Amino acid sequence: MFDLTREGLPNRPGVGFKARHFEALMADPGPVGWLEIHAENYMGAGGRPQAQLAALAERFPISVHGVGLSIGGAEPLDADHLARLKALVDRIAPARFSEHLAWSTHDTSYLNDLLPLPYTEETLARVAGHVSEVQERLDRQMLLENPSSYLAFTESEMTETEFLSELVVRTGCGLLLDVNNVFVSATNLGYAPESYIEAFPLAAVGEIHLGGHDSDEDDRGAPLLIDSHGRAVADPVWALLAMVLRRTGPLPLLVEWDTDVPDWPVLAAEAERAGRALDRLGAGQ
Template sequence: MLDTAAFKSLPNAPGVGYKAQHFAQIMEHPDPVQWLEVHAENYMGDGGRPLAQLRHLAERFAMSVHGVGLSIGGEGPLDLEHLARLKHLVSWLNPASFSEHLAWSTHDSHFYNDLLPLPYTKATLGRISDHIDQLQEAIGRPILLENPSSYLAFAESTWSEPEFLAEISNRTGCGLLLDVNNVFVSATNLDFSPQGYIDAFALEKVGEIHLGGHDEDQDEQGRPLLIDSHGHEVVDPVWALLDYTLERSGPKPVLIEWDNDVPEWPVLAAEAERAAFALDNLPQTVAVPA
């Protein structure tokens, strides 16, 4: 396993998903933001303004790279060309964190825009663990693996999601990325307790917490259906679930994701300010898992 102590870490503070239209304001008035996340696939070119801006940002902020195109849960082998581009990006940027989704998005030669779920079985566990080992070997560092948002459950699953993620971490040495909004979305759609999910999660392995907005809809039976859209402010029940999580995990790096209908910088900064408030107002004694 890779030595996690050999690399930088993110501050236990608010971060935001970086968008190019916010560059000037982030550089001039970043508070309370202390770190930034970028999507790897947006920075795999050879030059130009995006990479120049990213280099400037990396001189000032801790950086997190989030991959969305590797299809780490796919049945086929990892795309070696994509893996090589990831390695190049990580090599020169030297981010404090690199993460991927517990999901798949490719089949044969087809690429899907959605991050699709998979059953939690022994076969899936072995395949994903092998893919993570290959990815970590390629980029020379441990990754964080993110819990998905779910809209259906697989009858063939033999593991709960928290158990499955913990076992992958045990096998590969990767850390975990806990998306609290994804927990809330999945809990609503699949009718389970989001607090129970957090209680079962390996919080000691969490290297980042994510928050984002979601859309509200209904299924064919008229029951609530939430869609993880990253296109709205974080709703109050998700903020409450963040408080519940931090009271059990202790302070963690907390990211605000807003990828669709991106607002002006003051709106995004206000969401980060609310995350800072949650981190600054933890109880004096926090039950940190052993």
């Protein structure tokens, strides 16, 4: 069984690394205390990406975030993909590894999306088996991220928080709480994000994500939020973060900005705001 520790990443703001920010980060990281990379971007051999990652890993704790394991897929995990992930993890010894509670494969096809799951006993057994396989192969605990949802399955037998809680019990995995995903899902599916947080197994959280979303409407004119990671974090998400931190205490906070990536000062300002959220805990605010 893998024990959850919070020593791998500092309880400071982190950002998702983008190559265009390399020189600025190396010159003056400002409030940034750690970096996240997407595993699939660094599974090749050599070249500038690997050289930059090696330099960053000497200076910053690294969190590796996977997007292609298809933890919830119906088929067995891709052995070649898992081997490449193992090689990356062995090479850079990251502070954390995480993946998504989602699926993205069908037969031999890979779908470029993170698709939702029905929360059933059958799904739970399959996901738990995949999580355990990953942890044993990597010889480390993984964190599993709550998804952003746009629909719910009528066949679900439990809530998402119950599903995640049981995964922690069965596998010893930790959780990555994406606060923006909570807000997006709650808006789209019509429940209170505060109620979701109250039911979430917060003791298992080893990392928190923040990101921006886009606003739209569905065919009936109801609000529809898209987890785009393409803009600044919205004020209601910051407010929800404050609620979480009052319950958990300080944790590593990541700002994600993956599309329409801004110049470094804009992203650094978002990281600084995350740092202020942590500072307020110490001030009792």
